[in-house]
Amino acid sequence: MKNAIRQILQLPAVATALALLAPAQAQTWPSKPVRMVASFPPGTPGDLIARLIQPALQAAWKQPVIVENKPGAGGNIAAGEVAQARDEHTLLVGPDTVLTINPHLYKKLGFDLRQSLKPVTYFASFNQMLVCNPASGVNTLARFTQLPAGNTYASGGPGTPSHMAMEMLLAATGTRQTHVPYKGPGPAAQDVLAGHVGCGFIVSSVVLPHVQSSRLLAVAVSSKERSVLLPAVPTVAESGHAGFDATFFETLMAPASLPAAVTEKIQRDVRAALMAPAIKARLAEMDLRVEAGTPQESEKRSREDFAKWGMIARQTQLQLD
Incomplete structure (x- = not known):
């Protein structure tokens, strides 16, 4: 049976149809209002970024973009809602720690954070x-x-x-x-x-x-570089602990089932919004550095930081449930 399915998929007409399907999905998305569920309270960096780019995304997507705050449990309450929604129009806003730290600390969630969610793009880095x-x-x-x-x-x-x-x-x-x-x-x-x-x-x-x-x-x-807003304040590494780097990223995440073409469309539109001079300037005032990398770049960074924070969690024997 598997061989038969493979042979069918190799037929030129089927391959062409599948190749055309992904762009079509991106062209028709979104077909209804988009929810951006923020995992921390109003006024935190991720929440502020989501609200700053909200007008630009509404203009690009021609649909309302609704930012909702669902704080609690280190971001897990919002993450659980988005992961279980399995909805192409429900996204998660929060620090990358939801995917890089929480899986090491919370073992009884009832769902797998890294299997259920994926990074779409990193909004900005912060320390x-x-x-x-x-x-x-x-x-x-x-x-x-x-x-x-x-x-x-x-x-x-x-x-x-x-x-x-x-x-x-x-x-x-x-x-x-x-x-x-x-x-x-x-x-x-x-x-x-x-x-x-x-x-x-x-x-x-x-x-x-x-x-x-x-x-x-x-x-x-905590980061590798000093803050441009407070250049007199040293980094931890400069203060005698070489190699110390605790850089974090405000992140846009989505259910893992979100089609790749849609994921890439969202990232491109978010990047365009973040790169607007007024938005970049406002984020710089809050000591936030725009990142806006591709889904592939974000996934690579997520894997690397997942490994780094796993080592810290083991060293400190830290578990939260």
Whole structure:
């Protein structure tokens, strides 16, 4: 039977019809409103990017684009909804950690994140900024690593970029601190500002205004390169831990069943929206660097970071369910 099917598919007429089908799918998509389900609260980078490019996508697709926030469980609530929707018009917006970190931390989801979802494109890269309340007296990474083991640090939630960047840092420095998770980077930053928690590794776009106003001290950034908005703040690697790189990506994801031609169309349209000068400038103001790579480039990066964060999860023996 398999041989017979293979022979049929090799017939010139059938091969031609299949070759024409994929472009036709892309030409007719979307046929109804498109939902972009954001996995973190309003005001977080992915949510902001989705809303910034929403008008351009509506114009390109000639359909309404609806951004909905479904935060919780490190992005898994939104991811589960999109994965189980199996709908060509339902997409997921969130950090790449949904595909690169969560599969290592959540073993009882009832579905396989990496089998159910795929990256369409990486919107933009972003880093975490290690910030401390001025009253803490911590203004260098060396001073931070000297804090006692009972010291607490704030993050945007279990398994989020801020949590994992800090776990990576603690593993690299051989130190331990107590994790205080919050429901998003905004509340985490507020408690560091209030002095309830001394420090936190928090997404730079959220803490940037507080650093610029001197209400928070910026100690280091998690990525390989310094922030162009705060060039005086060193990277963790420059602060004595060579090779440290905790760069993250706000990502557009889709059900794995989304046809390749449609996936590529979405990526091209998203890239065009992100490359508009006004959008690029607005993202730069939030310390976000536009990426907008192809689905193939995004999948390659996802595989590499999945392996990297798997090693960190094993080293720290971290599991969240």
